[in-house]
Each structure stands twice: as C-alpha cells, then as structure tokens.
Amino acid sequence: MKEVRFFFVPDASNQSELPEEEAMHALRVLRLKSGDEMMLMDGKGTFYRAEVTLAATRRCLYNVVEKLPQERQWAGRIQLAIAPTKMMDRMEWLVEKATEIGIDEFDFLNCKFSERKVLRTVRLDKIVTAAVKQSHKAWKPAVEQMITFKQFIAIDRSGYKFIAHCYEEIEKTELFDELRTIDLKDNDSVTVLIGPEGDFSIDEVKLAMQHGYKSISLGKSRLRTETAGLMAVAMCQLAQK
Numbered sequence: 001m002k003e004v005r006f007f008f009v010p011d012a013s014n015q016s017e018l019p020e021e022e023a024m025h026a027l028r029v030l031r032l033k034s035g036d037e038m039m040l041m042d043g044k045g046t047f048y049r050a051e052v053t054l055a056a057t058r059r060c061l062y063n064v065v066e067k068l069p070q071e072r073q074w075a076g077r078i079q080l081a082i083a084p085t086k087m088m089d090r091m092e093w094l095v096e097k098a099t100e101i102g103i104d105e106f107d108f109l110n111c112k113f114s115e116r117k118v119l120r121t122v123r124l125d126k127i128v129t130a131a132v133k134q135s136h137k138a139w140k141p142a143v144e145q146m147i148t149f150k151q152f153i154a155i156d157r158s159g160y161k162f163i164a165h166c167y168e169e170i171e172k173t174e175l176f177d178e179l180r181t182i183d184l185k186d187n188d189s190v191t192v193l194i195g196p197e198g199d200f201s202i203d204e205v206k207l208a209m210q211h212g213y214k215s216i217s218l219g220k221s222r223l224r225t226e227t228a229g230l231m232a233v234a235m236c237q238l239a240q241k
Helices: 020-029 088-101 122-135 149-154 175-180 202-210 225-238
Strands: 006-008 037-041 046-055 060-069 077-082 105-110 160-164 189-194 214-217
Touching: 006 020, 006 122, 020 046, 020 060, 037 060, 077 225, 088 122, 088 225, 105 149, 149 202, 160 175, 160 202, 175 214, 175 225, 189 225, 202 214
Parallel strands: 006 037, 077 105, 077 189, 160 189, 160 214
Antiparallel strands: 037 046, 046 060
16 A cells, blocks of 8 residues: 655645745655645645645645545543753753654743753744645644743643652652643643753742642652653653553
C-alpha cells in the first residue's frame, strides 16, 4: 500500500496551492506529479484528501477531493509552560516529542534562575509542524513567545493548574495522582509549569500557588528540564486512559 503524504496547509479548504516550502518538498523530495494523491491538514482539526492538478518547478496546485473532520484524540486542552534550557537542541527535542505524544500549547518562561533569557520560536514552530505531519495530528499545538514568569502567572486562567518543583519544605502531591482524579471535558484545560535547571525560585513557587497553581512532583527522580516537560505531557495523556 502506498504511503499517504501529509502536508500542512493552514487554510487548505480555501486554497488550491501548497505553501512554497511544502511545495518544494512535494516536488523535489517526493517528486509528486499531476494526478498523485496527497493528504492536507489545516492544524485545526480537519484533513483533506486532495489530488495534484499541477506540478511545476516551484508550484504545486491541488484540488480537494474529500473533507475529513477528525475527532479529538484526548479530552481537555494540555498546556506546557516551561523555562527553556541553555542548549536549544534540548528544547527542540522536547517540542518534537511532546507534539508526537499530544499537546495543545507550548509557553516559554523567563524565570529568576533561567539560563536562557531570549528565545526565537520560528524554528521551534517549524519542528512542531514537522512533528504534526509525522504523527498525523489533526491539531497543531500553539507555540507562544517567551514572557516573564510573573507575566504568565498574572494571566487569569481557568482549568487545572500545576507547578512542579523540588522544594521539600513546600508540600507537594504527585501530578499523576492529581490527574487521575480529574474527569476532563473538552472545554477543560490542564496547565503544567516546569522550571529551569536551577528550578523555580521558592518565591516563584509561592506566587504561583497564590494564583491557584497546585504544588506537584513528577516522581522521585530528579529530572532535567526537557525530561520533566515531556513527563508532564505524557502523564496528562496517560491519566485519561
């Protein structure tokens, strides 16, 4: 059976041409020709079965044959807010793997002990897009710009909110145990905060708790930032099973 090729086209139903980067991949790498079938995804919950109508040097036109609305693979909205590591390849690994597992939004925090104070999200967004196509996810996670911890905490958020940290003097519960008690609905949200390698400051943890974030642990092991982020996303998924 021939493998179906997926392409990301944000406004697929109102367009008839692949975006330039997707077209170059279709034409130069996959060598698609007129009449070939492909699958488009808009990142908003719908796939489109389409047929190539023109394969030129730099342009790939298509005709939508069938609209295929997809069902959500998990309940609620999973949001990870994390302090980026100094080495960007570790954040790139995280967003790729978390997207494959299933997540709705990445937020990036500038914390007191952050090693990275500036973040360009363009490359991260491209990695997320590639992971969406590879894992056949109907919804593309949002990739937000970095803001300070205080700015993020000050935003009024509904849903279930957690902050992971390593301070023994602050009482914690296990995130997985907390998630298992929740019967998530589609309009619910789960937000998990993960700090930098040096952890959140104790004042940041207390501030988050004052804003309704529950103090949690991710287990007995001391995890790297990107591992903790991926563990949190996996727990959000596994707790629903």
